[in-house]
Amino acid sequence: MxxxxxxxxxxxxxxxxxxxxxxxxxxxxxxxxxxxxxxxxxxxxxxxxxxxxxxxxxxxxGHCHPKVVEAVQAQVAELMHTSVVTHHKRYIELSKKLAEISPGRLDSVFLANSGAECVEGAVKMARYVTGRPCIINFRGSFHGRTIFTTALTTSKLVYREKYEPLPGSIHTVPFPYVYRSHHRGNPEACVDETMHQIDMLFKQIVHPEQVAAFLVEPVQGEGGYVPAPVSFLKKLRELADKHGILLIVDEVQTGFGRTGKMFCIEHYGVEPDVMLMAKGIAGGMPLSAFITRKEISQKWQPGRHGSTFGGNPVSCAAALATIDVIENExxxxxxxxxxxxxxxxxxxxxxxxxxxxxxxxxxxxxxxxxxxxxxxxxxxxxxxxxxxxxxxxxxxxxxxxxxxxxxxxxxxxxxxxxxxxxxxxxxxxxxxxxx
Ligand SMILES: Cc1ncc(COP(=O)(O)O)c(C=O)c1O
Missing domain, CATH: 3.90.1150.10 (Aspartate Aminotransferase, domain 1)
Structure with missing residues (x-):
């Protein structure tokens, strides 16, 4: 610049x-x-x-919203950190609130610090509870900069180049980016093309019973602000159900009112199995979360994942205030x-x-x-x-x-x-x- x-x-x-x-x-x-x-x-x-x-x-x-500033200041004076040594009330209050505002039956929350960290946590959970190794993601995706999320990211070469070898068991298929596809002006044909590629992947490269999850952004962010066509997420949901694959929706960039719904997936009438959130969650304080259904999370045994700082009281208080502001204003x-x-x-x-x-x-x-x-x-x-x-x-x-x-x-x-x-x-x- x-x-x-x-x-x-x-x-x-x-x-x-x-x-x-x-x-x-x-x-x-x-x-x-x-x-x-x-x-x-x-x-x-x-x-x-x-x-x-x-x-x-x-x-x-907005920057430094007075209600968020007030909540942070009050929390800093009361309790800043306990980690997993104790339960704390802000973690519990925020989990309850996220369950209330999340679509469908999503009701079980894990809190982390960054977008990449919640992607990693959700993938670990998906592998653990399904007992399957593979993840299917989409060209143009961005899911973070840790080594596993780098492997899941295909929006630009700069994010991957010279970081090889990258973790495997990730299979990447085209995202229906209608404008830059051969099907410009015809979203359905573009979606069919992607679904065909997934079908071929299952026939040529990986059996669907080896796939733990689809990981998808409802609007590709770093990839070019490309909303998924509605029929794409619906078809992905159907395919996931058919094969017992989890549908993980990455709402790190699209969540908290950004797209004109509390969560973008509400535009699609599709219920994910896991939803990822970060960025807008806490008004500028570092926090991320993934939410799933209790019936899924209860298969993940206690102690199999955790975080020292994830869900610290100050960020949780900021998130509670931020969600209040989104609702009240x-x-x-x-x-x-x-x-x-x-x-x-x-x-x-x-x-x-x-x-x-x-x-x-x-x-x-x-x-x-x-x-x-x-x-x-x-x-x-x-x-x-x-x-x-x-x-x-x-x-x-x-x-x-x-x-x-x-x-x-x-x-x-x-x-x-x-x-x-x-x-x-x-x-x-x-x-x-x-x-
Ligand atoms: C959709 C999506 N997922 C994950 C991430 C990674 O988030 P973070 O930079 O907080 O690790 C981003 C960041 O831009 C993102 O847009």
């Missing part, structure tokens, strides 16, 4: 960062955040940046309505611009697919747009295997004015970059 001015107050810290922070950690905006409130991040100069990234779909209730409804309006606005603005291939999404999880003039995915335009937005103090991220999709994930609390301001900057940046 843009280099800072020499007089910039960020500079001193950026120099220290260069000296002492492992350079593997790449940051997309070259500013040093000092504080944040609502929809804005403030850098060391006090400059305000409108945040359409929410720390990658984390700050759904009706942020699920807000996400559905504002997200729909944002997409309508963008579709209208680019109706005559073939380089904006598609504006898609669910709720306030929106992807803008960018094309070169020949229709191929355009990393360069996406980068140029993100840079122009940054110069105009709007933070946006890119995603997709080519880095060719802009992703818009504002706080669900963003006002109409803030959304309009962000969209104005974005539309101008896209118009300038597509020239």
């Amino acid at each position: 843009v280099t800072v001015k020499a007089t910039d107050k960020n500079l001193e810290y950026l120099k220290l960062d260069e000296a002492h922070v492992n350079p593997v950690l790449s940051r997309s905006a070259k500013i040093v955040a000092e504080k944040a409130k609502g929809s804005y991040i403030y850098d060391m100069n006090g400059d305000a940046y409108l945040d359409f990234t929410t720390g990658i779909a984390v700050n759904n209730v 009706k942020l699920v409804e807000r996400s559905a309505k504002a997200g729909h309006e944002m997409m309508e606005h963008l579709r209208k603005a680019f109706a005559n611009n073939p380089q904006v291939g598609e504006v898609r999404g669910l709720g306030m999880m929106i992807g803008v697919e960018l094309n070169e003039k020949d229709g191929s995915p355009s990393h360069d335009i996406a980068e140029a747009v993100a840079n122009k937005c940054f110069q105009n103090k709007l933070l946006v991220l890119t995603c997709g295997s080519h880095g060719h999709v802009l992703r818009l994930i504002p706080p669900l609390t963003a006002s109409d004015e803030e959304i309009k301001k962000g969209l104005d900057i974005l539309v101008n940046a896209i118009n300038d970059s597509c020239k």
